Amino acid sequence: MIRMDLSKSPYIAPFLRNRWPQFLIRAVTLAGFIFTILTGLIGSEVGSNNFAVIFVWIAWWSALKLFFIPLGGRSWCSICPIPMPGEWLQNEGIFKPRRFQSSKRKNWPKALRGNWLQAFAFLLIGLFGAVILTSPRVTALILLGLIIVAFILSLIFERRSFCLYLCPIGGFTGLYAKLAPLEVRAKQSVLCAQHGEKTCYQACPWGQYPLALKSSANCGLCMECLRVCPYDNISVNLRPWGEEISKGSKPTLDETFLGLMMLTTALADAAIFLGPWGKLKAAAYWVGTSAWWWFVIAFLLGALFLMPGLYLLAVWSSTRLARSGSTLRSALTYFSPFLLPLGLTGWIAFTISFAFTKFSYILPVLSDPLGWEWNLLGLSGKASVGEISPLSSFLQVVVIAAGMFWAARTARQLSSSHRQVMPLVMFIASFGIAMLWLLVG
Amino acid sequence: MNRITILVNSLKSFTTQNWFSIFLAAGILWLPLPLPEKPPLERHIRIEASTYQFTPEEIHVNAGDRITIELVSTDVIHGLSLDGYSLVMRAEPGQTARATFTADRSGVFRFRCAVPCGNLHPFMIGKMRVGSNIFLIRAAALGLLGIGVAMRIPSTSFRRPDKGPL
Amino acid sequence: MVVSRVKKVKQEYWARAILLVLIGAALLIPFAGKWLQAVLDDFPTLVIHARMPENGGWSPNRITARVGEPLKLRLTSEDVIHGFSIGKMDEPSVEIEPGKVVEVNLMFNQPGTYTFYCTRWCGENHWRMRGVIEVVGEGTPVVEDQPLYLKIGLDIDAPHPAEEVPSNSVDPQQGSTFARLLPSYAFDKQTYRTSSPAKLWLRLRAEQKLIELSDDEIWNIVAWIWEQQTSPELLAEAKQLYAENCAACHGETGKGDGVMVRDLMPPDTEGHSSGERTRPPDFTDPNHLFGASPALLEGKIIRGGMGTGMPYWGPILTNEQIEALVSYIFQFAWEK
Numbered sequence: 001m002i003r004m005d006l007s008k009s010p011y012i013a014p015f016l017r018n019r020w021p022q023f024l025i026r027a028v029t030l031a032g033f034i035f036t037i038l039t040g041l042i043g044s045e046v047g048s049n050n051f052a053v054i055f056v057w058i059a060w061w062s063a064l065k066l067f068f069i070p071l072g073g074r075s076w077c078s079i080c081p082i083p084m085p086g087e088w089l090q091n092e093g094i095f096k097p098r099r100f101q102s103s104k105r106k107n108w109p110k111a112l113r114g115n116w117l118q119a120f121a122f123l124l125i126g127l128f129g130a131v132i133l134t135s136p137r138v139t140a141l142i143l144l145g146l147i148i149v150a151f152i153l154s155l156i157f158e159r160r161s162f163c164l165y166l167c168p169i170g171g172f173t174g175l176y177a178k179l180a181p182l183e184v185r186a187k188q189s190v191l192c193a194q195h196g197e198k199t200c201y202q203a204c205p206w207g208q209y210p211l212a213l214k215s216s217a218n219c220g221l222c223m224e225c226l227r228v229c230p231y232d233n234i235s236v237n238l239r240p241w242g243e244e245i246s247k248g249s250k251p252t253l254d255e256t257f258l259g260l261m262m263l264t265t266a267l268a269d270a271a272i273f274l275g276p277w278g279k280l281k282a283a284a285y286w287v288g289t290s291a292w293w294w295f296v297i298a299f300l301l302g303a304l305f306l307m308p309g310l311y312l313l314a315v316w317s318s319t320r321l322a323r324s325g326s327t328l329r330s331a332l333t334y335f336s337p338f339l340l341p342l343g344l345t346g347w348i349a350f351t352i353s354f355a356f357t358k359f360s361y362i363l364p365v366l367s368d369p370l371g372w373e374w375n376l377l378g379l380s381g382k383a384s385v386g387e388i389s390p391l392s393s394f395l396q397v398v399v400i401a402a403g404m405f406w407a408a409r410t411a412r413q414l415s416s417s418h419r420q421v422m423p424l425v426m427f428i429a430s431f432g433i434a435m436l437w438l439l440v441g
Numbered sequence: 442m443n444r445i446t447i448l449v450n451s452l453k454s455f456t457t458q459n460w461f462s463i464f465l466a467a468g469i470l471w472l473p474l475p476l477p478e479k480p481p482l483e484r485h486i487r488i489e490a491s492t493y494q495f496t497p498e499e500i501h502v503n504a505g506d507r508i509t510i511e512l513v514s515t516d517v518i519h520g521l522s523l524d525g526y527s528l529v530m531r532a533e534p535g536q537t538a539r540a541t542f543t544a545d546r547s548g549v550f551r552f553r554c555a556v557p558c559g560n561l562h563p564f565m566i567g568k569m570r571v572g573s574n575i576f577l578i579r580a581a582a583l584g585l586l587g588i589g590v591a592m593r594i595p596s597t598s599f600r601r602p603d604k605g606p607l
Numbered sequence: 608m609v610v611s612r613v614k615k616v617k618q619e620y621w622a623r624a625i626l627l628v629l630i631g632a633a634l635l636i637p638f639a640g641k642w643l644q645a646v647l648d649d650f651p652t653l654v655i656h657a658r659m660p661e662n663g664g665w666s667p668n669r670i671t672a673r674v675g676e677p678l679k680l681r682l683t684s685e686d687v688i689h690g691f692s693i694g695k696m697d698e699p700s701v702e703i704e705p706g707k708v709v710e711v712n713l714m715f716n717q718p719g720t721y722t723f724y725c726t727r728w729c730g731e732n733h734w735r736m737r738g739v740i741e742v743v744g745e746g747t748p749v750v751e752d753q754p755l756y757l758k759i760g761l762d763i764d765a766p767h768p769a770e771e772v773p774s775n776s777v778d779p780q781q782g783s784t785f786a787r788l789l790p791s792y793a794f795d796k797q798t799y800r801t802s803s804p805a806k807l808w809l810r811l812r813a814e815q816k817l818i819e820l821s822d823d824e825i826w827n828i829v830a831w832i833w834e835q836q837t838s839p840e841l842l843a844e845a846k847q848l849y850a851e852n853c854a855a856c857h858g859e860t861g862k863g864d865g866v867m868v869r870d871l872m873p874p875d876t877e878g879h880s881s882g883e884r885t886r887p888p889d890f891t892d893p894n895h896l897f898g899a900s901p902a903l904l905e906g907k908i909i910r911g912g913m914g915t916g917m918p919y920w921g922p923i924l925t926n927e928q929i930e931a932l933v934s935y936i937f938q939f940a941w942e943k
Binding site: 002046047048130131134135272273274275276277278279281282285357358385386387388390393397398400401402404405406408409411412418421425428429432433436437440441 | 447470491492493494495496498499520522524525529549551553555557560561562563564565566567568574576577579580581583584585586587588590591592
C-alpha cells in the first residue's frame with residue numbers, strides 16, 4: 001500500500017485545514033459562474049466570441065478532463081460554486097461546520113439514489129449537445145437552471161443531494177475518481193471506535209462516513225471531516241492510479257450503466273463534433289426537425305441497447321468460457337471496473353482533440369468576454385483557426401493505447417484465465433480502435 | 442526521499458522486465474515502412490462548402506501530388522484551412538476560390554472552415570488522406586500491443602471478492 | 608486551533624463581504640462596460656445587430672438621421688459574415704464579422720430615403736437584407752430620374768428572342784474601320800440604349816451605305832458600337848460588381864448556373880412566363896441576349912423580377928454602375 005499523507009506536509013496542510021483558501025477559491029468560482037451566466041445571456045450570440053461558451057466548454061472542460069479528474073478525482077467538487085449558496089444556508093454561515101441541528105431537511109428518496117439520474121442527465125446533454133456547446137444563451141440557461149435546482153433541492157433535502165444524485169458532471173467525476181490518485185481516509189479505526197459523536201459524519205456535506213469510506217466516488221474532497229475531527233484522524237492520501245479498482249471493489253449496476261453511457265457518449269461526440277459528416281452535425285444541431293428525431297433514435301438505441309448489448313455479450317461469453325456458476329447479473333457488475341480506464345482515457349483523448357484546436361480562443365475572449373469589441377487585456381485579436389498538431393495526434397494515440405493497456409490489465413486481473421478474458425479484450429480493442437479511427441484516422 | 446527511490450527502482454525494474462515491449466512500441470510508432478509509392482499526379486478537386494458540410498468530405502490523394510482545390514460556397518461565405526499545410530482559402534457564393542499546393546506530407550489531415558459561418562463553424566471538418574492511412578494502423582497496433590502486454594501480467598496482485606472466482 | 612468567538616464572527620463578516628464584492632463585480636462588469644462606452648461616445652451611436660434574413664435581418668432596420676449631423680453605427684453580426692453599405696453612395700462596404708463590432712461614421716448632406724444593404728452573401732435571402740435610413744432636415748432632396756424603360760414604355764417582361772444572331776465570332780476592331788460609313792444615329796447614346804443588338808443590326812443592314820458589307824462585318828460594327836459605350840476601367844468595376852452580387856445566381860460564367868439556383872428548373876427559353884421559379888437565362892446565348900436592349904436590361908436590374916427571384920437593385924446601384932454592368936453582361940454573349 002503506497003500512500004503519502006498530504007495532510008502531514010507542512011506546505012500543503014495549511015491549505016487543507018484553513019477554511020480561507022478554499023473559501024476564496026469558491027468565491028471566485030461563484031463570481032465567475034455568475035459572470036458566465038450573464039455573458040451568456042446578454043453577450044454576443046456567437047459562441048466562439050462569448051466568454052460563456054469558451055470558458056465552460058473549452059477552458060473548464062479541458063481543465064476538468066485533463067487535470068481535475070486524472071490528478072485529483074472529485075477535486076472540482078471541492079471548489080464548485082453550484083452547491084455553495086445552498087450549503088451556506090444549510091450551515092447558517094460560510095465558516096460554520098455542519099452539525100446535526102444545523103439543518104432539518106428530508107432524506108433523498110431511496111428509489112432515486114445511485115447514478116441512474118446522473119446517467120440520464122448526461123444522456124440529455126449528449127442529445128442536445130450540439131446546441132448547448134455552441135450557443136451562449138443555452139449554456140447560460142443551463143448553468144442558471146443547475147444552480148437554481150441545486151439551491152431548491154438544498155432547501156428541501158439534506159446535504160448535497162444535487163451533487164450526489166443529479167449533477168451530470170458529478171456522475172462521471174465520481175465514477176472516474178475511483179481511478180484517481182487522491183483519497184480521503186480515516187487513519188486509525190481504533191480511534192474512531194472510541195469516538196461516539198462522529199463529528200466527521202455530521203460535517204460531511206456528502207453524507208459519507210470517513211471510517212467506512214472505501215471508494216472515492218462520493219467524496220468531494222471538501223476537507224470538512226479533516227477540519228472537525230478532534231483526533232486529527234483523517235488523512236488525505238496520494239495513491240497509485242487505479243488502485244481502488246484493482247482491490248476488489250464492488251461496483252453496482254448503476255455504476256456499470258454510467259460507465260457504459262460514458263463510452264457511448266465519447267464515441268458519439270467524437271463522431272458528431274470531430275468527424276467529417278456534416279449531415280450528422282446538422283441532424284444533431286437542428287433540434288425539433290425530423291432529422292434530429294432520427295438522430296435521437298439512433299443515439300438512444302446506441303446508448304441504451306447497442307453498447308450495453310455488446311458489453312452484455314462480452315461478459316456472457318466470458319462467463320461461458322470459464323464455465324462458472326455465477327449469475328449474469330453479478331458478472332456484469334463484477335467485470336465493470338475495466339470500463340473506467342477505457343472511458344477516462346477515451347474522454348481525455350477526445351478533449352485533447354476537441355479543445356487543443358480551440359485554445360487560441362481563450363485569451364481573446366478574456367479580453368472581450370461579451371463580443372462587444374472590448375479590449376481589456378489588449379489581446380482581442382482574431383483567433384486563429386487552429387489545427388491538430390503532430391504532438392496532439394501523438395498524445396491522443398498514446399493516451400488511448402495506455403487506456404487499452406490499463407483496461408485490459410484490469411480485465412485480466414478480474415478473470416481467472418486468458419480464455420475468460422478474451423471477449424472482454426475484444427470489447428476493449430473494438431472501443432479503442434473505434435476511438436482512434438474517429439480521432440486520428 | 443524514500444518514496445522517490447522506491448519510484449525510481451520500480452521504474453527501473455519495469456523497464457528491464459519489459460524492454461522488448463518498449464522496443465516494439467517504438468518500432469510500431471516510428472519505424473519507417475518501405476511502402477510502394479504511387480507516382481504523383483496533377484489533381485483538380487472541387488470542394489463544395491455548405492453550412493457545416495464539405496462535399497466531398499474525404500479526399501484521397503497520393504504523396505507528392507500537385508493538387509488544385511476549387512472551393513465553391515453554396516450558401517454563405519466559407520473558408521478552408523488545411524491542417525499541417527499553410528493553406529487558407531475563402532470563398533463567397535458566386536466567387537470560386539482556387540489554390541494549389543503539393544501534398545508532400547503523408548498522413549491524414551483535417552481541413553476546416555476558416556470563416557465564421559454559424560454556430561457549428563468550429564466543427565465544420567473534412568479529411569484529406571495523403572498516401573495510405575499508416576498512422577491509424579500504427580496507432581491501432583500500439584493499442585493492441587498494450588493489450589498484449591497487459592495479458593502477460595500475472596493476476597496475483599488481486600484479492601477476489603467474497604463471491605469467489607468466476 | 609482555538610479561535611475566539613469574536614474572531615469567528617469577524618471572519619464570517621469578512622467572508623460575506625468578499626463574496627458580495629466579487630459577485631457584485633461579476634454582475635457589474637458587463638453593465639459598467641456598456642455604460643462607459645455610452646458615456647465615451649461623442650456622437651449619437653446606434654447599435655445594429657445583423658442576422659441572416661431568416662433570423663431577422665437588420666435589427667433595427669429603420670433609422671432616422673438629420674442632415675449635417677454625424678451618426679455612428681456600431682455593427683455586429685450574430686451568425687455569419689455580413690457586410691454593410693449604403694445604396695447609391697459608391698462608398699466601400701464594411702465587413703461585419705460574427706462576434707466582432709465595426710464602427711461606421713455617417714453624415715448625410717441631403718434629406719431623403721437611403722437604403723442600406725448587406726454586401727456579403729449570407730444565404731439565399733441575402734439580397735432581401737435591406738434597411739432604410741430616413742434623413743430629415745434642410746436641403747434639396749435627392750431626386751431620382753425615371754428609368755428609361757418607363758419613359759419609353761418598354762415591357763421588360765415580354766420575351767425578347769433575337770431576330771438575328773452572328774454566325775461567327777465578332778471582331779469589334781474590324782468593325783471600327785467602317786466608322787466613316789456609319790449614319791449619325793449610330794453614335795448616339797440614345798440609339799444604343801433603346802436598341803437591342805439584333806434590332807441595330809437590322810437597321811444598319813438596311814442602310815444604303817453599308818449594303819456591300821457582309822453580315823459578319825455589320826455584326827462587327829454593332830460590337831464596336833457596344834464597346835464604345837464603356838471602357839476597360841468600367842468593365843473591371845462591373846466585373847467586381849457582378850462577382851459580388853450576381854454570380855451566385857447567374858453563374859460565374861453567366862450561364863445561369865450559379866450555386867443559389869442549382870435546385871431550380873432550367874429556364875423557359877421564352878421568358879419567365881411560366882410562373883414557376885426557374886433558373887436565370889443563359890447570358891452566353893446570343894439568341895436570348897441580343898434581343899434585349901440596354902434599356903431592357905437596365906430595367907430588369909432596377910426593378911427586379913416580380914417573383915422570379917431577381918432582386919431589385921434600383922435603390923442600391925448608381926446609374927453608372929448599372930450601365931457598366933449592362934455592358935459587362937453583353938460581353939458574355941459577345942465573347943461567344
